[in-house]
Amino acid sequence: MKKLKKLALLKIKEEAQRLSAKFLRNELPNLEENLSELLKDKTSQQKKVIYQSIVDVFLKNIVLPKYEYQFDDAKKALEGLKKIFTKVPEISKLCQQIEALLKEYLTHKEVIYNELLKRFNAGVSALEKALSDQLGAEVKVNVEEHPQFKEEWNKIKEKLDEEYGKQLEYFKNLFRKIVS
Structure with missing residues (x-):
């Protein structure tokens, strides 16, 4: 039985x-x-x-978005949670906080990436000029493919993911407590 x-x-x-x-x-x-x-x-x-x-x-389905479509998936999941728990005002507020956190994460990640790109581009332009002068032909270096850029970006992104990941887990656990 x-x-x-x-x-x-x-x-x-x-x-x-x-x-x-x-x-x-x-x-x-x-x-x-x-x-x-x-x-x-x-x-x-x-x-x-x-x-x-x-x-x-x-x-x-609510994860730190690497890509825009993951943010859309998370918003859809949040919408589902709000629909199911319409009679629990804390849920709606918590869903708004989670969505704000995910938006902030995407924005923060993009800003930091662009700043890092700018910083590396400044250093690379001198290298490009020196190589161009030495070789007698125009040389372009793709900063985003540079191992040092990748390494630094991965370190920064890891810290960012850890910081935002902890906040997201906190919100998810809070959510579980409210609905249990």
Whole structure:
């Protein structure tokens, strides 16, 4: 009997995860309606599993964005969380804070990258001139491909990711506490 109960909970968990995934892929026009249907005639334990599964899927899609599309995915996950927990004002506020953090991360990363690029370009222009004079032909050096630039950028990005990653994890844990 216990195995059947576990199997039933696992099936419900998978259904909830599929529901979340469909929402994230824009295949679900009305998340709230589909969630209500899924929750219908379920025990409190089953409902808890459904909510936890959906929250887990959405939170896994909220990451520090390397690319713009990841930011869009995170915003979609935040939208899903807000739709599910409309009656919990703290959730909406927390989602806004997470979105602001992700925007700030993207902006901060871009600004620092451009500053580093400028700094390296200043040093490289003298090198380009010296090489051009020496070789008698115009020489262009791509700063972004320079090993020293890459090394320095990776160090800076690692620190940035760690700093923002800690803040994002804090918000996610806060989120889990609110909904548990």
